[in-house]
Each structure stands twice: as structure tokens, then as C-alpha cells.
Amino acid sequence: MLYSSDEYRAYCSMRVGLTGGIGCGKSTAGKCFAELGWQRLDSDEIVRELLTTDPDLHSALRSRWGGGALLSEGGANRSFIAGKVFHDAAELRWWEGQVLPRVRAAWQGALAADPAADWLVEVPLLFEKDLSDSFDVTVCVESPESIQLERLAAKGLDREQSLARINNQMPVMDKVRRANIVLSNPGSFDFLQRQVQRASEMLRQLPPNS
Known part of the structure; x- marks a missing residue:
């Protein structure tokens, strides 16, 4: 049976795994995807x-x-x-x-x-635990370490606690190299939101299971 592109998308989902370093803004990016109609799951x-x-x-x-x-x-x-x-x-x-x-x-x-x-699943340890094969596409949110530390401090963690959590994950740049799509989040919500918009549009043009 032949389907139009819209019919095809109605029967087949896109499964996106979203990751990044702690304090890089995964949840913020995930909420942006949800506002664009993606079903969002937050592992945390x-x-x-x-x-x-x-x-x-x-x-x-x-x-x-x-x-x-x-x-x-x-x-x-x-x-x-x-x-x-x-x-x-x-x-x-x-x-x-x-x-x-x-x-x-x-x-x-x-x-x-x-x-x-269309699912967007936030998985902090997506690459550490070799879970990328569970998704059609992987997306990584990255931020400078100084920004990570600022965000973690705002959550009540001191520098030692923050670095312990950062160092228990794969380095952010290693995640960047493994991801299919990278979102840069140096601090501007509008900038991140625009990137998510472009990523969402691109993802929805891809055939599922590509």
C-alpha cells in the first residue's frame, strides 16, 4: 500500500533521544520540543x-x-x-x-x-549506557562548564558537589561528537528555542527509522 507523506507520518513515529551534560539545559530543550507537539519523557x-x-x-x-x-x-x-x-x-x-x-x-x-x-526522550546517560540504538536520532545539548556550574549553583549545589556530578558523566564534548544533532545553550533561552524549532522541523522531514 502507498501512503502520502502525511499518512506515512501518521503510522510511523520518530523517536529522538535527548542528552547532554548536567546543567546544560536538557529539560529546557525538552520542554521546547513538547511545545512543538512532541511527546516528552524525562528520565529524571x-x-x-x-x-x-x-x-x-x-x-x-x-x-x-x-x-x-x-x-x-x-x-x-x-x-x-x-x-x-x-x-x-x-x-x-x-x-x-x-x-x-x-x-x-x-x-x-x-x-x-x-x-x-513522535517521541522525545531525555536520557542523561544515553551514550554512557549505549542506548543510542533505541532511537532514530540523538540530540545533545551542550554548554560551557562555567554555565553548567552557574546553573547547578542556582539549584543549591556548591562547586565541589557540581564538579562531582559533572565528572561522573561522559565529557560533554564526547557526547557532542557522538550525537546526530547538537544544540548550543550558552545561556540565551531564545537562542535555544530557535535551535529546537529548526531541529524539530528537520526531524519531521526525515523518514522514521532512518
């Missing part, structure tokens, strides 16, 4: 939901780190977990082994439930 939001509601994850945290890993009012203690994983490579590996399969299952389930939609 999925993690926050798991930390609040997943009893199996809570049990694993208690077994590994004791009661301090959980809050008395319910849910996981994010500050406690950050203190464990960002200064100990073995604990970070264990933590990622618990969380990443759950996150991946969540966004794979969402994509399967609406296969005709």
Missing part, C-alpha cells in the same frame, strides 16, 4: 517517581544502605543517596544497576503504548 522525572513510589526499590535501598536511605514520611532520601553515589564508583554502579533498568522499562512502555507519536 521517572527516577523521582520511582524514588517516591517503588516499594521494591525502597527495599533494595534499605538492604544496601540501611534505614537512612529512606525518609520517615515515605520515599527515598535523595540527599543521602547523592552522598553515597557521587563519591564512590562502586556504589554508583550499584545504584545505576537498580535504577536504569526501571527507567528504561518505563519509557519503553510509554513508547509502545503510543507507537504513532
